[in-house]
Amino acid sequence: MIGKKGQMFLIMGILIILFLITIRLAVQPPARLARIDDFDSSNIKNEFGNVQDFSAVNSTNITNNLNNFSLFLRTKLSERNLEVSSFYASVFVTNASNNTQANFTISVGNYLRAPITDVNITARNSTRIYNSTLVSRINDTNSATVNINFTMLGINQTIEVVYTLNNKTINQSFFFATEPAKYTISTLFDLKFKLSDKDVSERFFDTSVR
């Protein structure tokens, strides 16, 4: 009996291993989803541009679509434990002929996860400047729109949007070119992705002419 004591250890060990194998086979684990964290923001960046381009095709409400897509992405990325904050400033210009009154419609969308305050907009070209206070506050997941009648001089225009976010003043300005008698839509996008190990920023500009 004493001589067989060592073998008993081995037999017990084999029985335990057989028991573990039985448990493993009986309780099927969920599908093994291997995690590879190489997030690529280029698809999302292109798609924001597509929202504008595709909406411009049949004059769909671009602001509505940009707002909807910003929320859609926020929801979908949060399901993947990713966080996106986005900001856009869109300008729509009609009747962009030289030395004529053009109607500038400027929309600002805040998806930065905090309110933005003191939103000031400046439209200018080489000689003319138009200043406007859009709104005192735009809450997260909201947008605001202002109309400016602006006398065009040349085709090159600059839009400057200044706002305060978390006590920091941020200046988002962009330069765009209009085409005579065309409907021009230009949008500045500022996206920030918070990943598990790093932050990724994408700041870009898209123009559609119809």
Next chain:
Amino acid sequence: MGNCYTRGMEMRSKGFSYSLESLLVIGLILSAMIILFSGVSPSGSSRNLKPLGADALQSLDEEGILREYVVTNQTTLLETEISSILPQTIDFKLVICSESCPAVSLPRNKNVIANFYYVSGTPGVYAPYEIILYTWEK
């Protein structure tokens, strides 16, 4: 006296072999637990699935097929296109989500890689979708 010494040595030797055997068994059990219940880390070949899936989705989007088929709900046609791009050694499942995602059953005991792709619609049609391409080796 000599007998006592020999018996003492024998007992010590047996004790040592029992300890060794018990350690061996503990080691075997631990190894079995690690093999049976360890988490998944993608193997080298599974890691290659990620760029393959991403390229398949991107090339179909560049051809204009991806978003067209997704928006018009032609999933089977899209799956045919994907299977013609991916190597034959790779199996896949395509999931198209609007607000919510349909339930999907994935193979067990395989390293499954997920590729995510977003489309906002087609020219003139705003319809956002999330496309998830799950791939694994056959």
